[in-house]
Amino acid sequence: MEGKTATVEQVRIKVAQELAKRWLDPNQIKGWLKGYKGIPQEAQEELSQVIQALYAEYGLRPDLGHIVILGDRPYVTREGLLYYAHRTGKLTGISVELVEKGKGFCIVKATVITEGDKRFEAFGDASVENTNRMVSPHLIRMAETRAINRALREAFPIGLCSYEELSEEDVKGAPQKEAAVNGWSERGITQKQLSLVWKLAQEVWPDKSKEEVRELLHKLMEENYGKSSSKELTAKEASDLIDTLKAAKEAGV
Structure with missing residues (x-):
């Protein structure tokens, strides 16, 4: 592109075009779903339509860990909720408060603040019974994540339960993609x-x-x-x- 410099708007349009090809095309989505083992064939058609709608309406993208599939159901992750909240331009703040901490459990309250100083409060709990062995040493962090997720879902409803709110029993045995799907613990940029x-x-x-x-x-x-x-x-x-x-x-x- 000699003598011409791309504007952010031009790059944004190009990005939108490339993403639309990928996440508004049912065949492309079905190809992505093949990475999950054990999803019934009959469920793939419905799932591809749901994923297509989630991208079209909220901009949520499975390849960025915004959505994960367990069994034949989609769940939004913490990353997905935060992404959508920021995308609306209405999120102004999030605060958390440790409400109770005991042996093997804790409860956290989260407050999501949106424009006009509207506040949405929710509680999250974590215990050795409802988390896996990798997470259980970090109960406060997990309770905080669950509380924030619930408050974000109240403030910015998208009709999905969040992945991090599930207990170990909910997750155990469900088909998952080969790569790790736990968005809140994902490593940062290198x-x-x-x-x-x-x-x-x-x-x-x-x-x-x-x-x-x-x-x-x-x-x-x-x-x-x-x-x-x-x-x-x-x-x-x-x-x-x-x-x-x-x-x-x-x-x-």
């Missing part, structure tokens, strides 16, 4: 990914100053992931952003 994101962003906007490139990149991240800094991205989100920037560069948008 240093290599950080460097590549910055390098690609400069190549997409070669005529911009470093400050302008940083601002355009932040706008792109806010619109697609609800995050203003690349350091806040998960490794999965960073991988997606890298693919997005590569596609924008190759397309010469």
